[in-house]
Amino acid sequence: MRYWLFFLLFFSERLLFSQSVSPQRIIGSAYHEFAPMESPDGETLFYSVAKHPTNVAGVKDEGDIWMVTKKDNAWGIPRPVSFPWNDRQRNQIVGFFNQGQSVLLLNEWIPEGSSYKVRQGLSVSHKVNANWTIPVSVSIDYFFNESSDYSMQLSADGKVLLMSLESYGRVGAEDLYVSFRKEDGNFSEPVHLGWDVNTKFQEMYPFLSADAKRLYFSSNGFPGMGSKDIFMSERLDDSWKKWSVPINQGFTINSEGSEWSYSEPEGKEYAYFVSTQNSEGFGDIWQMPKLPTDSADSLSIVPVLPLALTLPAEDSSQVASPPLMKSTYNFTAVVVSAEDKQMIALSSIRVSHTGDTLLQVINPANPISCELDKEKTYWLEVEAKGYFPLSKSVVFTGNNDSLYLKPLAVGTTVALKDVLFEKGSEVMIDISYKELEKVVKLMQANPTVEIALSGHTDNQGSAKLNLRLSQQRVDAVKAYLVKMGVDEGRISGKGYGGTKPIASNANEESRKQNRRVELTIVKN
Incomplete structure (x- = not known):
């Protein structure tokens, strides 16, 4: 019985907390609204809208930036932001800095007539005489991402960039990374935040508190109440790899739907987030008092642990188990x-x-x-x-x-997408071995199969050195397969340098596609 009483106490605390911080839907329509970002002066709320007919690319547009202004403490009529922040790709505000006179934008801005559809990364726009300049590219060292639904958030001081990517060191879907602003205005190589906050599933839309101590993010890899829930974890040291156990932020903000994009405007007592709960379209934007940070208040928003408690046998016939919220x-x-x-x-x-x-x-x-x-x-x-x-x-x-x-037919080629190397080296990073284990299993299950490996680079730098590097990488992959028991006679391989591109070499985003190792069936 004591477990049931504990559950009632827990639930009553959570209910009282929910009543005191009731969220309010402020933006909702038949379209998908996401990524809210308040202007530094607090008078304008920017956000993105997907597939709206008035977007630059119409109903095929994955997101244009919209705005709504506040007057007499009431929100006005939403409208899309005019040129130059929106183009035909997914547009989203990452953060303001330089006392609100500069803004980081998701993706690199692509002028009309460009031959490239999407270029992932960052752009910056500056305010000059009340007008915003055309965005220009901001570099992130060794940036690599395979997710189409990636996100970034700039810290309040403009120095820390949090990212959700499918990049080096991840296992599964999107993971959380951090990058730091350099003196030249560009950003350092992304650092994986480690396995305290990352799982093999999706961790997305990170937000860092103004004191840089608390990380809020959305995940479907931890115990939750719906599809994606918002969690909070505290940074334990300056390595950015050690974090406290993520805490589900409870029924106050999470539901049976999906919640993400939690953010707290600096110096304000309220926060924004996105939810699909009771939405006419997909995501709607909500506002609420910001979540508590001290341990006493946090007790009210501990995740669904009491729902997992089992009653003693003698009480099981007297008290029904609390209903699970999953369907x-x-x-x-x-x-x-x-x-x-x-x-x-x-x-x-x-x-x-x-x-x-x-x-x-x-x-x-x-x-x-x-x-x-x-x-x-x-x-x-x-x-x-x-x-x-x-x-x-x-x-x-x-x-x-x-x-x-795909059948193992002679001539069939597949790219080993997760076989990745340290920059300019034949040394594989850890995620590569999981991908190569699949190749080993394939060769063991199909003993008549013989394969040819091919290594490819982009066309940057010396063609001779690229050819040598691609061959070294092929040799490294072959050596690992042989080490794991595959007959050396069943594997051939050749490096081609940058002579066989599958995409343009004109920009970094498309060059990444050219840096690859492929496997071709030559006998079966």
Whole structure:
């Protein structure tokens, strides 16, 4: 009975706290609003809107920056920001600095007529005589990202840049990173924030408190109440890799939907966040008193631990267990060959969440069918003899799905996307070994297969040195496969330097695609 009384006490504290800080929806429409950012003077709220007909690219536009001004403590009518902050890509404010006279913008600004659709990164615009200048590129050392839904947030003092990326050192989906402003105005190489706050699922939309001690972020990799919840963790030292256990910020802000983009304007007693709860479109923007920071108040917003408590056997017939807030559904997917779209026999399938295997079946039936939590992000691994394995992070939405596996046909080439190296070196970074373990398993399961590895660079620097480096990287991959038991005679390899680009070499973003290691089936 004492566990049940503890739960009632916990819930009553949480309810009292919720009543005292009731959030208010301030922006909501049939479109997706996200990434709220208040101007330094507190008179204007900027945010992004996706797929609005009046956006630069119309209903295909992933985000234009909009604004709404405050007058007599009431918000006015929202309207899109005029040129030059919006173009045809996803536009979003990262942060103001220089006493509000400069602003960082997500992505590099691309003039009309450019041959490149998207260039990930940062741009800066400055206020001159009440007008904003055309944004120009800001460099981030060794910037690398594979996520289309990445985000960045500048600290209140303009010196620290937090990022959500699929980059070096991550396992799974988006992770959190930090970068620091240099004397020339550009930013240092991103540093992974470590596994106290990162999981193999999604950590997104980070925000750093004004004192640089508290990190707020959205995640579906920790125990939560919906699809994505907002968490808080405290920085424990200056390495930026050690953090306190992330605390779910409770029912006050989180719901059965998704919540993200929590931010506190400097010097203010309120905060903004985005939620899908009861939304007409997707995300809506909400305002609330900022969350408490001391340990006494934090007790009111501890995550769903009491919901997981079990009652003693003698009390189980007297008191019902508290209802779980999760909803589940039966996920069904058919696995087919990417070549002829016909169903194939599977060897194994594994579905995992936050490192715990939820389902593992040998020789499973096709279609796949299993019970999953709604809108959570899972790690899916599917194997079939004679096919390249499928391994990816995916959000199951409840709809039936089709999964495509590439056959091990002679001439088929795949890029080893997560085989990555230290800059200018043949030394692989840690994430590469997980990718190469899949190649080892493939070779073991298909003993007649022979492969050719090809190494490629961009065209920057000496062509001779690039050719040598690409060969060294191929040799390093081959040496690891042989070390893991693959017959050396089944592997050939060659470095091509920058002679076989698959994208333009005119900018850093497209050059990244050219720096790759590929695997081709030469015999089966």
